[in-house]
Amino acid sequence: MNLATTSGMSSKLLLIDDDTRLTSMVGDYLRGAGFDIEIANSLSQARQALQGSAVPDAMILDLMLPDGDGLDYCRELRGHAVTRRVPLLMLTARGEPMDRILGLELGADDYLPKPFEPRELLARLKALLRRAAPDQNSADVLQFGRLEIDLAARMARLAGQACDLTSHQFDLLVVLAQNPGRVLSRDKIMDSLKGHPLEAFDRSIDVHISRIRSVIEDDPKNPRRVLTVRGAGYVFARKQDLEPEPGVAV
Numbered sequence: 001m002n003l004a005t006t007s008g009m010s011s012k013l014l015l016i017d018d019d020t021r022l023t024s025m026v027g028d029y030l031r032g033a034g035f036d037i038e039i040a041n042s043l044s045q046a047r048q049a050l051q052g053s054a055v056p057d058a059m060i061l062d063l064m065l066p067d068g069d070g071l072d073y074c075r076e077l078r079g080h081a082v083t084r085r086v087p088l089l090m091l092t093a094r095g096e097p098m099d100r101i102l103g104l105e106l107g108a109d110d111y112l113p114k115p116f117e118p119r120e121l122l123a124r125l126k127a128l129l130r131r132a133a134p135d136q137n138s139a140d141v142l143q144f145g146r147l148e149i150d151l152a153a154r155m156a157r158l159a160g161q162a163c164d165l166t167s168h169q170f171d172l173l174v175v176l177a178q179n180p181g182r183v184l185s186r187d188k189i190m191d192s193l194k195g196h197p198l199e200a201f202d203r204s205i206d207v208h209i210s211r212i213r214s215v216i217e218d219d220p221k222n223p224r225r226v227l228t229v230r231g232a233g234y235v236f237a238r239k240q241d242l243e244p245e246p247g248v249a250v
Contacts, residue, residue, distance in 0.1 A: 063093070110127075181238040197213075
């Protein structure tokens with residue numbers, strides 16, 4: 001099945017990895033699935049590609065590159081308005097969980113350890129693009145006190161000011177906000193997000209919640225919007241900008 005954007009054009013993907021054998025194999029596979037692939041074998045090539053063409057619909061970024069660190073480049077991408085919300089999947093040959101957690105904290109939407117099956121990469125890319133597409137069946141705006149979640153614009157605002165969230169963090173916030181007052185376990189959250197295997201994202205839910213709190217809470221250490229129910233999961237408060245709801249802990 002070919003993957004196309006709402007305009008009918010193929011989804012454009014920027015693949016950043018210095019392993020030419022891998023990029024050739026993955027590039028051919030994803031082109032066969034309907035993607036328009038551009039390959040960069042270094043950070044300098046990636047920067048050149050972003051300057052010289054349209055912003056891609058998604059990016060794949062290797063953690064280790066010859067002219068820099070993928071984590072630093074992830075931070076750089078999320079610091080620019082043009083690339084801040086582009087779905088980003090990070091590849092890593094490192095086995096340390098901290099590398100993956102740090103990547104997610106810096107703004108990656110997903111990660112995939114090497115070696116990997118091309119079919120799994122394709123499934124994850126489809127999930128990222130699916131979640132990035134506007135939901136035509138939902139109410140346009142969710143309002144909770146000073147917090148406004150604009151589904152059509154894929155933007156959260158606090159007291160009128162835009163909240164700096166990645167695509168995945170926005171999707172996670174929407175899942176919580178569409179279930180106010182209901183305790184959601186990590187399993188339920190991941191199931192609602194669609195497309196992320198349980199093993200890969202169990203720990204990252206906590207990372208993303210922490211990041212979401214840092215931009216939508218007045219005091220992230222004492223949250224009033226996204227609350228922790230110990231041993232059960234998270235709950236999005238029905239009443240916000242007021243007293244904390246009973247039975248929850250930060």
